[in-house]
Amino acid sequence: MSIANAIEVEQLSFQYDGRYVLEDISFSIPKGSFLGLVGPNGSGKSTLIKCILGLQKPSKGLIRLFGTEQRKFKERSKIGYVSQKANSFNSGFPATVFEVVSTGLTSKIGLFKFMTPAHRKKVKEAIAAVGMSEFINRNIGELSGGQQQRIFIARALVSDPELLILDEPTVGVDAQNVQNFYQLLEKLNKEHGITLLLVTHDIGTITDKVTHVACLNKFLHFHGESKDFETFCEHDVSMFYGHDIHMLTHHHDHGGQHA
Numbered sequence: 001m002s003i004a005n006a007i008e009v010e011q012l013s014f015q016y017d018g019r020y021v022l023e024d025i026s027f028s029i030p031k032g033s034f035l036g037l038v039g040p041n042g043s044g045k046s047t048l049i050k051c052i053l054g055l056q057k058p059s060k061g062l063i064r065l066f067g068t069e070q071r072k073f074k075e076r077s078k079i080g081y082v083s084q085k086a087n088s089f090n091s092g093f094p095a096t097v098f099e100v101v102s103t104g105l106t107s108k109i110g111l112f113k114f115m116t117p118a119h120r121k122k123v124k125e126a127i128a129a130v131g132m133s134e135f136i137n138r139n140i141g142e143l144s145g146g147q148q149q150r151i152f153i154a155r156a157l158v159s160d161p162e163l164l165i166l167d168e169p170t171v172g173v174d175a176q177n178v179q180n181f182y183q184l185l186e187k188l189n190k191e192h193g194i195t196l197l198l199v200t201h202d203i204g205t206i207t208d209k210v211t212h213v214a215c216l217n218k219f220l221h222f223h224g225e226s227k228d229f230e231t232f233c234e235h236d237v238s239m240f241y242g243h244d245i246h247m248l249t250h251h252h253d254h255g256g257q258h259a
């Protein structure tokens with residue numbers, strides 16, 4: 001049986017201390033697509049990602065990764081993850097770009113194993129794929145936020161993931177580099193065939209790159225402005241021509257407490 005979806009989420013609910021953050025969320029991410037997961041701050045985007053990665057346990061519902069139920073999924077190296085705060089090493093941090101990217105191999109070869117020449121080649125290829133070869137021997141802390149973020153993508157790429165999950169990866173990256181960064185993601189999606197799940201609070205930055213959009217709240221941010229989802233679709237939908245927009249939920253617009 002061929003598996004069409006990288007991720008399937010069915011009727012997922014999650015609560016912190018009895019307060020629903022996610023309720024009855026269902027969506028799927030077809031293999032090879034580039035999905036933008038949008039929603040304002042606090043709408044539950046990171047929580048949803050944590051549930052997908054198995055770092056949080058949902059109260060209800062089901063998550064499948066490449067057709068296998070989340071808790072039975074063992075092929076961890078198929079999934080790369082770049083977190084929000086990846087790009088904040090200070091200048092004294094004692095690790096080179098090569099070393100940082102090498103740590104991405106641990107899901108494949110385990111900790112404290114020696115690297116073979118094939119592993120070293122893999123690391124170099126991943127660094128080349130993000131356009132950072134000239135920085136390979138530099139200390140990570142000497143790079144800019146945007147450059148560090150590329151290195152963390154390389155670290156995720158080194159285990160040949162089929163799915164790359166990025167949680168607000170451009171926080172702290174300046175506007176020009178944000179565009180370069182999204183071009184890199186587009187290349188990974190189109191040329192390397194990697195399925196992408198990109199979390200962002202501003203849908204305006206990704207409209208021309210993604211193939212699908214999922215919205216986690218009734219309101220969304222578009223170039224810094226808050227818009228009602230339905231109004232947004234009516235007035236701005238031409239920007240999404242060819243995109244498949246899913247409205248996931250609108251239960252907690254007012255931060256409401258559930259009985």
Ligand code: ADP
Nearest residue numbers: 016017021039040041042043044045046047048
């Ligand atoms: P987003 O990523 O969209 O900004 P989050 O998933 O981080 O949203 O947070 C969703 C909601 O859950 C917020 O109201 C946040 O304050 C709350 N929250 C997040 N983490 C915790 C936690 N560990 N304990 C309690 N509440 C939390």
